[in-house]
Amino acid sequence: MKKQNPILLVLSALFIAILSASPALAHRFNVVLIVPLSGAEIELGEQYRNGFFLATTENDAHPDETSDGHLGGLDSYISFIDAAGDINGQVQNIISEGQANIVVGAFVENSVISQIAPLLEQANIALLSPGISPFEQSNSPQVERFTTLFEQQYSVKPSEQAAQGYNAAWRIDEAVRAQGSTDSATEIMSSFSQNAENFSW
Secondary structure, eight states: OOOOOHHHHHHHHHHHHHHTOOGGGOSEEEEEEEEOSSSTTHHHHHHHHHHHHHHHTSSSOOTTOOSSOEETTEEEEEEEEETTSOHHHHHHHHHHTTOOSEEEOTTOOHHHHHHHHHHHHHTTOEEEOOOOOSTTOTTSHHHHHHHHHHHHHHSSOOOHHHHHHHHHHHHHHHHHHHHSSSSOHHHHHHHHHHTSSSOOO
8 A cells, every 4th residue: 555645644634624624714704783674763774884884895805805895804794683673583593593793783772682692692692782983073083084985985974873883893893803703702792892982993
């Protein structure tokens, strides 16, 4: 029997390890936004979504893009839960289907947060609650830049909800970039706690 080359064996094992790598080496993650998709606040939800998407398209763009943009240097894929519907039930669905790494509770009451937070924690999914955006500082360079970009992209002025969406996306960007992945919901949420206030876009 022909003796196998030990170097080739090592390289083969390394190749197999890369192919079966854990999510830590993944180049993508999924974000679920809980925003109004129906009902009286649907326009607020649209503003929030537009602000969020604006941030995802600012960095690391490349030809033949298949993701919804990039956050933290990784491909980000965005889906939605209707805040006007059964949030608890919809959250349980995304958990069972493995469709989320981060959930953004943009339009969620505290009573509902208290219900879904333990479910997400158990599933190793990070939960981002709204932070304080600098939108009221209308004369600041970062807000002026955001306003200009938003108007150029969507032909309307941004609202506070648009600024909150933009703010949430950049908070995710910072958290994911620091960890290099979304593997640890605990570490991601620790970053969310730190950038909930005084966070500069």
